[in-house]
Amino acid sequence: MATADGLVKRGDGRDRPFVLSRALFAGIQRHGAVWTGDNSADWDHLRVSVPMVLTLGLIGISFSGADVGGFFGNSEPELDKNTERIREAIRTRYMLLPYFYTLFREANTTGVPVVRPLWMEFPSEETTFSNDEAFMIGNSLLVQGIYAERARHASLFLPGKELWYDTKTGVAYKGGKIYKLDVNEESVPAFQRAGTIIPRKDRFRQSSTQMVNDPYTLKGALIEPASQKAEIELGPLLMHSKQGPTAITIRKPNVRIADDWVIKML
Incomplete structure (x- = not known):
């Protein structure tokens, strides 16, 4: 407290x-x-870090995290040979900074945590009550962690009645079911909830300072499957989609092209 006050x-x-x-x-x-303290570079400590962060969020401490790579010991080769994967994860984090900023603002004003247990968003789904391996980031993203060495499959329950879209492939999955998903060292299952829009900045930069004037991308997940007619309305803009992922650029008058907004539909 004294350190923070002194810096202010x-x-x-x-x-x-x-x-x-x-x-x-x-x-x-x-x-x-x-942060959750000095941990070991092993799968068990990676696994337990998720319920620790979820619990901290529930008691009002949303800004928390764990040493993902571990502090003590040497990691297994599967955990250690991940330089390129770590780089990709950092890029994803930077792209999602506008979304995270929005969630932290919400946490600051309402106390609702940034990272949430599934039951917080779906309190009527009993299947979520004992699940602390999957979690929500805000109300739009669901992530299923992988916590076992050489795992090739993950069992995932997608709650609710809405659709969930794989953030990498755009494939839609129906909620209320348990799925057995293929996983590998390159993938952590993540899904966007139908009916949500996530703000992003997709240009790769070396720091967030360089991103200030970059254009935004709004990634929307349709309520209906992409094979059917769907629409989204943003002020005077009405966009229809009948097949496949769609992208549209909003041209704003009297501004440079770099400041255009791009909307991508799953």
Whole structure:
């Protein structure tokens, strides 16, 4: 608390300092972020990091995380040979910064956590009550973690009655069912909920500062399958989709092309 207050005073109240702490107390979310402590570079600690972060979110501490690569010990080869995959994960994180920023603003004003257990979004689905391996990021993205060495399949329950779209392939899955998915070292199952729109910035940059003036991409998930007629309305814009993924660029008057908005439909 003193560190955060000191940084605010040093910047004459203009800066929003980032303070990361391993220790915590009631109300720490007003002053800084928390990480879950020194962990081991093994699958068990990777697995337990998810319910730890979910629990912290439920008690009001949304800005939390774990050392994904571990702190103690040496990781297994499967965990260690991931430089390119880590790079891709970082790129995905940067693309989703507008979405994360929106969620953190929501957490700041309402207390609703950024990362949520499934039952928080689907309280009537009993199947979600004991599931702490899959989780929601906001109300739009569902992620199924992989926590076993050399895993090739994952059992995933997609809740609700709506469709869920694979974020990589765009394939639609019907909610309310359990699916056995093929997984490998290159993929972590992630799905976008039908009827949601996720803001992104898709240009690869070396820092978020360089992204400030980059155009936005809005990625929407249709309520109906792409093989049927579907539509989305944004102010004066009405877009129809009858087949396959669709992209449309919104040309705004009197601004440079780089500031156009792109809408992608799953």
